[in-house]
Amino acid sequence: xxxxxxxxxxxxxxxxxxxxxxxxxxxxxxxxxxxxxxxxxxxxxxxxxxxxxxxxxxxxxxxxxxxxxxxxxxxxxxx
Numbered sequence: 001x002x003x004x005x006x007x008x009x010x011x012x013x014x015x016x017x018x019x020x021x022x023x024x025x026x027x028x029x030x031x032x033x034x035x036x037x038x039x040x041x042x043x044x045x046x047x048x049x050x051x052x053x054x055x056x057x058x059x060x061x062x063x064x065x066x067x068x069x070x071x072x073x074x075x076x077x078x079x
Contacts, residue, residue: 001059002051009034014062022065033057 001013010027037054040046 001062002055005047005051007034007051007054013058014066022069026062026065030058030062 001008007013009030011023013030014026015023034054037057038047038050040050042050
């Protein structure tokens with residue numbers, strides 16, 4: 001979800017299946033987490049470290065959400 005000083009958040013970072021009804025909520029959590037991570041400042045290398053902290057906090061959780069939606073869709077015979 002990050003590359004250098006660029007971070008993807010919300011649906012740009014993880015596209016949930018509509019059936020999970022969790023996209024909006026997860027996007028808000030992304031924004032709040034990113035805000036918390038960058039609250040210490042963005043000077044120099046601190047920006048990259050803040051984004052790494054954001055990714056570490058969110059990546060596993062949003063992967064589970066996306067995989068859950070995929071599994072649910074597959075249970076109906078769709079990928």
